């Protein structure tokens with residue numbers, strides 16, 4: 001496992017910090033956002049530490065595919081896949097990324113406007 005000291009999401013993956021886990025595979029973990037912005041707001045992370053979506057895309061071992069598949073599995077499990085959901089990767093501080101362990105936000109269960117602002 002590629003882990004980084006003092007990374008919040010590495011610590012959640014390591015079960016050092018509690019989280020409400022809703023989905024898990026050998027390579028991914030999904031847990032509810034502590035400050036939900038929609039009825040369904042789940043964060044999907046690779047268990048290995050990659051800081052951004054760009055770094056995950058460069059991982060080149062199918063890990064990005066695994067994260068996308070896990071996000072869709074979460075949407076199915078949460079019952080929002082059919083009506084539609086948003087999958088967001090804030091990438092970089094200018095886009096509002098605050099935790100530098102890549103995570104996809106699965107948002108659903110309410111009307112979602114576009115553009116997001």
Ligand code: 5GP
Nearest residue numbers: 008019031032033034035090096097098099
């Ligand atoms: P970002 O702004 O980096 O795209 O998203 C980080 C997300 O992590 C935010 O939506 C924030 O609410 C969530 N978050 C921050 N700290 C914690 C935590 O300790 N536990 C959980 N479950 N979510 C967190």
Ligand code: ZN
Nearest residue numbers: 007010049101
């Ligand atoms: Zn990490």
